[in-house]
Amino acid sequence: MNAEYDYIVVGQGLAGTCLTHALHMAGKQVLVFDDPAAPSSSRVAKGLFNPVTGRNMVLTWRAQQLFPYLMDFYRSLEKMLGTTFLHEMPLYRPFLSQQQQNDWTGRLNDQRYAMFIDRIYLEPLRDELINNPLGGVMLKGAGYVDTKELLKSYGTYLQEQGCLVSERFLPDQINFEQEKVVYKGYRAGKVIFCDGPAGAANKWLAAIKWRPVKGEVLEVETEADLDFIVNKKVFLMPRGNRFFAGSNYTWQDQTWQPTREAREEISGHLQQLLKVPFTIVDQQAGIRPTVHDRRPVLGILPHQPQIAVFSGLGTKGVSLAPYFAAQLADHLEKGAKIDREADIGRFFN
Ligand SMILES: Cc1cc2nc3c(=O)[nH]c(=O)nc-3n(C[C@H](O)[C@H](O)[C@H](O)COP(=O)(O)OP(=O)(O)OC[C@H]3O[C@@H](n4cnc5c(N)ncnc54)[C@H](O)[C@@H]3O)c2cc1C
Numbered sequence: 001m002n003a004e005y006d007y008i009v010v011g012q013g014l015a016g017t018c019l020t021h022a023l024h025m026a027g028k029q030v031l032v033f034d035d036p037a038a039p040s041s042s043r044v045a046k047g048l049f050n051p052v053t054g055r056n057m058v059l060t061w062r063a064q065q066l067f068p069y070l071m072d073f074y075r076s077l078e079k080m081l082g083t084t085f086l087h088e089m090p091l092y093r094p095f096l097s098q099q100q101q102n103d104w105t106g107r108l109n110d111q112r113y114a115m116f117i118d119r120i121y122l123e124p125l126r127d128e129l130i131n132n133p134l135g136g137v138m139l140k141g142a143g144y145v146d147t148k149e150l151l152k153s154y155g156t157y158l159q160e161q162g163c164l165v166s167e168r169f170l171p172d173q174i175n176f177e178q179e180k181v182v183y184k185g186y187r188a189g190k191v192i193f194c195d196g197p198a199g200a201a202n203k204w205l206a207a208i209k210w211r212p213v214k215g216e217v218l219e220v221e222t223e224a225d226l227d228f229i230v231n232k233k234v235f236l237m238p239r240g241n242r243f244f245a246g247s248n249y250t251w252q253d254q255t256w257q258p259t260r261e262a263r264e265e266i267s268g269h270l271q272q273l274l275k276v277p278f279t280i281v282d283q284q285a286g287i288r289p290t291v292h293d294r295r296p297v298l299g300i301l302p303h304q305p306q307i308a309v310f311s312g313l314g315t316k317g318v319s320l321a322p323y324f325a326a327q328l329a330d331h332l333e334k335g336a337k338i339d340r341e342a343d344i345g346r347f348f349n
Pocket of ligand 1: 010011012013014015016033034035036037038039040041042043044045046047048049167168169170171194195196197198214215216217246247284285286287288289310311312313314315316317318319
């Protein structure tokens with residue numbers, strides 16, 4: 001006799017955690033497989049969420065939908081788990097040119113931007129610490145999620161509910177029986193792969209145009225006393241009495257090992273940003289699950305309706321995961337439409 005579930009979710013990173021929570025909220029029975037020996041991008045991430053990204057300092061894709069949603073989602077999860085992992089923190093972006101300063105002054109009247117602007121500085125802020133001769137914009141609606149705390153406390157919750165299997169799921173061993181999947185002693189309506197960067201080697205997800213991106217972060221000590229995040233080429237994030245700085249982007253090297261090149265690149269940017277000395281005390285590396293068009297990937301495989309995927313969170317897992325997990329849960333349960341740009345269907349046209 002097989003134990004019966006609505007869904008088997010493979011992977012308990014940000015994608016698997018947010019999706020499992022969304023499915024639980026819809027009253028579904030979910031069994032989660034997570035391989036404790038596999039590397040996890042979510043455990044390396046420092047959890048930044050930032051509505052204004054890139055060198056051009058423009059609103060990130062779908063910011064107006066994602067940002068209000070993520071606050072409610074993580075707060076409700078915190079309440080359910082009785083823990084704290086969502087930390088709202090202002091984020092300062094120094095202007096890189098006079099043009100940027102002018103553009104941002106105009107954006108105070110643009111409703112899309114105004115919801116994220118705390119204050120525009122036309123003069124340097126904390127001039128003794130930060131190199132920002134043209135001032136900058138202090139953003140609200142930003143901060144970080146302590147991803148380690150989120151994954152640990154949600155993993156404990158799943159364990160207590162008896163729905164976490166801490167072992168490697170073998171995609172080759174799925175059997176299909178009368179619109180169900182059977183895997184070892186478990187039967188479910190669907191298997192949903194939330195296996196992060198491992199998805200690039202998963203035979204069921206071979207149609208996806210993967211482009212995994214390696215990234216690294218430094219932990220630094222400095223006497224700078226900041227109560228906001230600074231983002232100029234790299235981010236500098238205060239976390240208690242420590243700081244994290246990152247990240248970089250590499251496509252060639254696909255190992256999880258820290259490198260001297262990344263250390264030099266990130267610390268070089270930090271030297272340009274900070275006017276006070278700093279010491280590097282730790283360094284971590286990981287692979288981001290990214291696809292060629294840098295959009296999430298979600299939905300049911302067109303040729304195999306018992307298999308679905310939630311991945312492609314790339315550099316922005318913290319802000320993308322809540323909204324798109326809810327969208328996928330609605331799609332699976334109510335047939336709701338998936339955002340065209342995020343739909344797995346784009347790889348089968
Ligand atoms: C250096 C760095 C810094 C980053 N900083 C940020 C940031 O500040 N903000 C942000 O939003 N994003 C950041 N990211 C990106 C973020 O980490 C990813 O978008 C996100 O974590 C992806 O989550 P995921 O659940 O898809 O993948 P993962 O977190 O990798 O989770 C996949 C899970 O699947 C499990 N798994 C895989 N295969 C199997 C199998 N066969 N059986 C069972 N389990 C399996 C793994 O054990 C793992 O737990 C950063 C990434 C890196 C590398």
